[in-house]
Amino acid sequence: MSMTEGLLVPPGHGRTVATPAQHVTFKVTGAHSRTASSFEVVVPPGFDVGAHVHTRSEELFYVLEGELDVLAFEPRVRTPDNWRRWESVSGSQVVRAGPGTVIAVPPGCPHAFANPTDAPARMFFQAAPPPDHERYFEELLEILAAGGPPDEAAIEALRARYDIQQLTPLRHGGEVPAAGLAP
Helix, strand or coil: CCCCCCCCCCCCCCEEEECCCCEEEEEECCCCCCCCEEEEEEECCCCECCCEECCCCEEEEEEEECCEEEEECCECCCCCCCHHHCEECCCCECEEECCCCEEEECCCCCEEEECCCCCCEEEEEEEECCCHHHHHHHHHHHHHCCCCCCCHHHHHHHHHHCCCEECCCCEECCECCCCCCCC
8 A cells, every 4th residue: 555545444344353351443553654553442341451651652542432431640649559549739530531532641641441331432542653552452462362361471571562561450340350451
């Protein structure tokens, strides 16, 4: 594909990476954009990505359906247990985001999202620069496909390689696994 030709991805199309934690459909990858990778993400009930931070990546989230609890600020104190109780120096707190909400996350800003409802939520997600997040999702799926308990050391090394510093645990459906997708 030449850079003078655009890309059209119809609804329901794109390469999908699925785990019990999330369903991620690649819409625009580094092969098509020098600016950002774009994904559609289905967030199941009970999923909590855990607070994390990127030193180089910038992200944008747009809630399409459902509701998510979201965080995008540096807290007064980074407690290691529950980011939902965090508060910023200016008084910002975690908010419940519904359809149409945009969350912009600059490099170095702690952020998180969780689905506290009984219904799946769906969001559009962009990560810049490409292709770090798409490669992270692909390599994570390879680790998880090995079967058995997730290889925590391999996942930690993967996160370090792709600029993800996990601040609080990822949780899914009431469980507290350390492994999983962390946009």
